Amino acid sequence: MTTELSFPIKTSAIDSEKDGYDVKHDATEEERGALATRFGLVGLPAFRFTANVKPTRSENGFRLRGRIIADVIQTCVATLDPVTAHIDQPFEILLFDETDDRAAPIDIEEDYETFSDDLIELGEIAAIELALSLDPYPRVPGAKGDKTGPGADTGESPGGRGADQERENPTHRPFEGLAALRRNR
Structure with a gap:
């Protein structure tokens, strides 16, 4: 060996x-x-x-x-x-x-x-x-964003809505549209 x-x-x-x-x-x-x-x-x-x-x-x-x-x-x-x-x-x-x-x-x-x-x-x-x-996920102290992946450096989550928008509207209901479809049946 x-x-x-x-x-x-x-x-x-x-x-x-x-x-x-x-x-x-x-x-x-x-x-x-x-x-x-x-x-x-x-x-x-x-x-x-x-x-x-x-x-x-x-x-x-x-x-x-x-x-x-x-x-x-x-x-x-x-x-x-x-x-x-x-x-x-x-x-x-x-x-x-x-x-x-x-x-x-x-x-x-x-x-x-x-x-x-x-x-x-x-x-x-x-x-x-x-x-x-070894640290499996090493980070520089104070690191803000991820330079790779969906929504990188834009403040946007992979789902399309920004993290700031989600904090501004805490009553956001992601399944609200589905509930409306069910009511229309």
Whole structure:
């Protein structure tokens, strides 16, 4: 599997660490550019993650506790201007070997991922956590209108009446015409 942010660790290295296996990674400019392209960002000036991986008590998996820290630039959904945001997000995931018969129980309520070939791809997990932390509808503070779609920048709703007109006449009844047709039958 190829990923924009590759940071694999061997599970055998985790087993030998009493307090778990600590990881810290600052993404390179190339990695940040690839992640920005993948997630449709204008830019990703900074991205790093820290993590600690420990064997679980049941010894058939690992617990990953980490944090992602990023500065992202997205496009405002209303004005199409750049929107900057700072992300500082902790996360916790259980990891199970996909070839292990004792892998993740069906009734597990925690987030979990699988790994294979004695390798856990921490970079991809961090990238997924970044994607989950992004604002799906970023807006510039004070954005008024939407430059796309029906009625854009005209104050007019898709139905044809302006929003200002609807506020001026709060007794507007959209089905009044239908009621008149029914009376004329």
